[in-house]
Amino acid sequence: MLTANELACERGERLLFKNLGFELGHGEALLVRGGNGHGKTSLLRILCGLSVPAAGVVRWRGDSISRAHEQYGREMAYIGHANGIKDDLTPIENLRIAAALDGRVLDDATATAALEQVGLSRCVDLPARVLSFGQRRRVALAGLMTAGALLWILDEPLTGLDANGVAMVEQLIRNHVVAGGLAIMTTHQPLALNGLTPKILSVGD
Amino acid sequence: MLKFLFTVIRRDVLLAARRRGDWLTAQFFFVMVVSMFPLGVGPEPGMLRTIGPGVVWVAALLASLLSLERLFADDYRDGTLEQMLLSPYPTTLLTLGKAIAHWIINGIPLLLIAPLLGVQFNLPAEALWILVLSLAIGTPILSLLGSIGAALTLGLRGGGALVTLLIMPLYVPALIFGAGAVEGVLSGTGSEAHLSLLGAFLMMSLLLAPWVSAMALKVSVE
Numbered sequence: 001m002l003t004a005n006e007l008a009c010e011r012g013e014r015l016l017f018k019n020l021g022f023e024l025g026h027g028e029a030l031l032v033r034g035g036n037g038h039g040k041t042s043l044l045r046i047l048c049g050l051s052v053p054a055a056g057v058v059r060w061r062g063d064s065i066s067r068a069h070e071q072y073g074r075e076m077a078y079i080g081h082a083n084g085i086k087d088d089l090t091p092i093e094n095l096r097i098a099a100a101l102d103g104r105v106l107d108d109a110t111a112t113a114a115l116e117q118v119g120l121s122r123c124v125d126l127p128a129r130v131l132s133f134g135q136r137r138r139v140a141l142a143g144l145m146t147a148g149a150l151l152w153i154l155d156e157p158l159t160g161l162d163a164n165g166v167a168m169v170e171q172l173i174r175n176h177v178v179a180g181g182l183a184i185m186t187t188h189q190p191l192a193l194n195g196l197t198p199k200i201l202s203v204g205d
Numbered sequence: 206m207l208k209f210l211f212t213v214i215r216r217d218v219l220l221a222a223r224r225r226g227d228w229l230t231a232q233f234f235f236v237m238v239v240s241m242f243p244l245g246v247g248p249e250p251g252m253l254r255t256i257g258p259g260v261v262w263v264a265a266l267l268a269s270l271l272s273l274e275r276l277f278a279d280d281y282r283d284g285t286l287e288q289m290l291l292s293p294y295p296t297t298l299l300t301l302g303k304a305i306a307h308w309i310i311n312g313i314p315l316l317l318i319a320p321l322l323g324v325q326f327n328l329p330a331e332a333l334w335i336l337v338l339s340l341a342i343g344t345p346i347l348s349l350l351g352s353i354g355a356a357l358t359l360g361l362r363g364g365g366a367l368v369t370l371l372i373m374p375l376y377v378p379a380l381i382f383g384a385g386a387v388e389g390v391l392s393g394t395g396s397e398a399h400l401s402l403l404g405a406f407l408m409m410s411l412l413l414a415p416w417v418s419a420m421a422l423k424v425s426v427e
Contacts, residue, residue, distance in 0.1 A: 050287060051427045073293030082284025088223035100212040101292045127223075 001025050001182060002047075002151060007056035009042045016042055017204050018055070029173065029183040029198035031191065038204030040186040041081070041155055047184060048078040048153045060151075074102070077149035079157060083140040087129040091115055091139045094128060098143050106146055114142040118168065134160040141169065152176060154185040170194070209294040213302030214309065221310045227275070232314050235268035239322045250327045257326025258336060258387035259380075265315050265340060266376050269347040272311045273372070274365040276303055276355040277422065287426065296422060301415035304345075304352040312344035332390045339396075342403045343383040349407075349414035350375045356421035378406055 001024060008018035016039030024030055034040050045051040047058055049065045049072065058065045065072045085094050092111050099106035115124055118138040128136055137160050144152060157169050166189070173183050174193050183198075185191075191198075221228050242260045243253055280286035289299055319340055323333045354372035358364035386399035 045427075048291060050290065069295075070293045073291055076291070078287070078291055080284055080287055082282070082287070084284035084288040086220060086283060086285055088220055093219075097212070097216050098288060101209065101216075101289055103209065103293060 001061060002184075003059045004047065005056050005059075007043070007046060007058070008054040009039055009046060009051075010054040011039075011042065015054075020056070020201070020203065022199065022201055024182050024184070024199070026180045026182065027177055029177045029185070029193065029196065030201055031198040032184065032186045032201050032203055034186075034203035040203050043203055044078075044153055044155050044184065044186065045080075048076060050078075075150045076153065077144050077147040077151070078153045078155075079140050079144060080155045081159075083136045084143070085128045085136050085139050088127055090125055090127055091120055091131075091142070092124050094139060095143055095146055099146060102147065104148070110146060111142075114145045115139070117145065118142045119164070134162060134165060137161055138165065141172065145172065149181075151182040152184070154183065156186055156188070158187050158189050158191075206294060206298060209292070210298050210302045210305075213289070213299055214306045217303065217306035218309060221306075227272075228310060231268045231272045231311055232318065234271055235264050235315055236318060236322065238264040238267060240325065243325050253326045254328060254391060257323060257328050258332070258384040258391075260326070261319055261322055261336060262340075262343070262380050262384040265319075265344060266347060266373070266380060268315065269307075269311055269344065269351055270369055270372065272307065273348075273351040273355050274358075274368055276307055276352060277359050277425075278355070278364070281359055281426070286422075290422070290426060296419035297415045300352055300356065300418040300422060304348045304415065304418070307352070308345045308348040312340075312348055315344060316340050328387070328391075332387050335390045335396050335400075336387045339383040339386040339400060339403060342400065342407055343379045346379045346403075346407050346410050347376060349410040350379075352418040353414055353421060356418045356425060359422065359425035379403065382406065 003023045005021050007020040009016045020043065022030060032040050032043060042051065046053045049069070060068050060072045089097065092108065092115065095111045095114065096106050112124060115121060118141050120135060120138055120142065123131055123135060128139060131139070158166050161169065170192055173185070174196055177183050177196060239261055242256065246252060246256065277286060280289070290296060316337055320333045320337055323336050328336065351372055354368040357371060358367045361367060382399045382403040386396035386403065389396040389399055
């Protein structure tokens with residue numbers, strides 16, 4: 001499904017990594033490891049198509065992701081360091097607009113159900129501005145659930161979440177992968193996927 | 206595809222409606238700048254009538270620059286811009302939508318206030334009508350070209366000043382033909398030629414600006 005060949009990334013004059021490659025199929029997860037500043041985030045941004053690699057190519061279903069932009073955009077969901085949440089909108093408006101921008105229709109019931117599932121049922125009508133950092137992260141995760149994407153690319157999904165939140169994300173990723181989805185993530189925290197062993201990719205060593 | 210365009214526009218208008226303070230700043234700035242001139246130059250009708258069209262147009266340029274800085278910057282900061290870039294639709298539609306939304310939010314109010322401000326400069330009714338018409342054709346140009354500057358300077362420190370330096374020279378034709386149309390009416394030479402050239406300039410920016418802006422955006426976000 002997703003293959004990466006001989007990827008290299010440069011930041012300024014520095015080479016962060018080179019000759020990086022992997023293959024990921026249905027029901028597989030990939031955990032990207034590496035210290036701070038070794039290029040984990042850069043790798044994820046290349047994989048989702050926001051950055052262009054210095055060398056190498058990323059393919060989705062056999063086509064390079066820049067060629068398959070439309071299809072890849074539909075089947076991939078990305079959560080970066082920033083949550084992608086508008087402070088002036090309520091969580092439910094955020095989800096609906098994100099869905100509309102992806103060309104999906106999201107009804108209120110589904111959106112509310114997703115927000116309830118991430119533990120935000122009390123905050124549905126509040127502007128995101130008044131939510132805590134962890135709660136905004138949860139809104140982003142609710143967006144991920146409603147996106148219905150096949151491939152999840154998650155950059156530090158556990159940051160700012162409490163113990164319940166971490167367990168929830170672990171469960172979310174596990175269910176997604178068991179159901180045949182693909183997941184790529186980075187994290188510095190231990191990740192318990194309950195019987196599921198992700199592939200490991202080390203960056204920048 | 207058209208639905209995506211409408212969603213982008215609706216989203217920005219909704220966000221502007223939630224932050225009316227930011228929106229009003231640019232409108233008040235326009236009113237204040239234009240109103241300062243009769244006070245500063247003195248109440249001589251002939252003089253005011255000569256400088257009127259130019260002053261209103263320059264103030265419109267400055268007011269649009271004031272709000273352009275944040276065209277992409279807010280979305281960049283909270284990560285929503287990344288999400289929009291990753292959507293399955295072409296980035297050109299995104300930049301076009303953002304420019305149209307900018308015009309609806311900041312351009313249309315200028316059109317409505319401009320005739321009132323024109324009265325301060327002793328402009329006759331016919332000239333006021335042409336002033337509004339020239340602004341109606343001209344302000345979308347400001348939003349479209351401005352989106353290029355906003356995309357180029359995204360994520361840079363001191364981006365606001367840089368937008369001004371980059372975009373002001375591109376605004377010059379719009380300023381000349383826009384203010385020229387009103388002056389044409391005042392001097393009796395007619396305004397059709399100026400308005401036609403302004404219209405041609407609008408078509409050209411509509412064709413090129415979203416595309417250039419999309420390229421700039423991709424480079425800036427990387």
